[in-house]
Amino acid sequence: MYHTIKTELKDNTLFIYINRPDKLNALNQQVMSELALAIDEVYSNKDIRSAVITGEGDKAFVAGADISEFLALSDQQGAELAKKGHVVFKHIEDCPKPVIAAVNGFALGGGCELAMACHFRIAATNAKFGQPEVNLGLIPGYGGTQRLTALIGKGKALELMMTGDRISAEEALQWGLVNYVVAPADLLPKATELLQKIHTKAPLAIARVIKCANASQNYAVDGFEIELNEFGACFATKDMQEGASAFIQKRPAVFTGE
Known part of the structure; x- marks a missing residue:
């Protein structure tokens, strides 16, 4: 190829x-x-x-x-x-x-x-x-x-x-x-x-970290606004529910990228 x-x-x-x-x-x-x-x-x-x-x-x-x-x-x-x-x-x-x-x-x-x-x-x-x-x-x-x-x-x-x-x-x-x-x-x-x-971390959160960090160097956008929106979007994911539950239950989280 x-x-x-x-x-x-x-x-x-x-x-x-x-x-x-x-x-x-x-x-x-x-x-x-x-x-x-x-x-x-x-x-x-x-x-x-x-x-x-x-x-x-x-x-x-x-x-x-x-x-x-x-x-x-x-x-x-x-x-x-x-x-x-x-x-x-x-x-x-x-x-x-x-x-x-x-x-x-x-x-x-x-x-x-x-x-x-x-x-x-x-x-x-x-x-x-x-x-x-x-x-x-x-x-x-x-x-x-x-x-x-x-x-x-x-x-x-x-x-x-x-x-x-x-x-x-x-x-x-x-x-x-x-x-x-x-x-x-x-x-x-x-x-x-x-x-x-x-790889043990939440894939969707990793993607959002990358997006927000890149926004810090893009003067055409408001990086703080992007962070705010991406932070909020995390709450709609199964991975956030899994991560928070695992923390409370004192066990390793198992993330699925959903």
């Missing part, structure tokens, strides 16, 4: 591998199209409760966009290319099921932007992050200027984007770009550990 990515469903988590290791998993239009299809499956498949995006091999998560595709583009075509990236990455960001980026190696340019579109990030100790587009006479085009600023603050984001520097996994942790740094061998196990914990 896929040529540039691989998928594996394990314990209700879909593992999505960007599979161009000979190109350091660089993003091209085929990768973006296939990634969009994989995320569609996360949305629609009831057996999938979460996803992990990572890179094939141990050198790179995604080392950037495939620059060979850029040389023949006009300004209008460049904008269209960026628009496609925006759509795919927003689809990841808005996914009602948790999506973790497991960053193994280089996450540069479009790779860093892909990681930031995920709900949070775990980095291997060998991970490197950066937005080096200025070295090519470009800027981040898949939402990087916005998400990086939201995650690490305007000053640090501007420094990273204007210098084109790379930062280590430990620096990314200090700056708030990643949640955890682990040994490469522990990367996917750590993601699995976190997701298995999340």
Whole structure:
């Protein structure tokens, strides 16, 4: 089905591998199209409760966009290319099921932007992050200027984007770009550990947490109003009744996503 990515469903988590290791998993239009299809499956498949995006091999998560595709583009075509990236990455960001980026190696340019579109990030100790587009006479085009600023603050984001520097996994942790740094061998196990914990929670509540958190970065909407409405909507779910009853009865809740 896929040529540039691989998928594996394990314990209700879909593992999505960007599979161009000979190109350091660089993003091209085929990768973006296939990634969009994989995320569609996360949305629609009831057996999938979460996803992990990572890179094939141990050198790179995604080392950037495939620059060979850029040389023949006009300004209008460049904008269209960026628009496609925006759509795919927003689809990841808005996914009602948790999506973790497991960053193994280089996450540069479009790779860093892909990681930031995920709900949070775990980095291997060998991970490197950066937005080096200025070295090519470009800027981040898949939402990087916005998400990086939201995650690490305007000053640090501007420094990273204007210098084109790379930062280590430990620096990314200090700056708030990643949640955890682990040994490469522990990367996917750590993601699995976190997701298995999340799987014990109410799926509809998880989806609403994601929606409300995303609203905090959308100045076109009132995030507080969305939170109020989503909080109220929880009371119409069987999961809220189950969660409250289980708490009172001092037993583990069994959520059904209803």
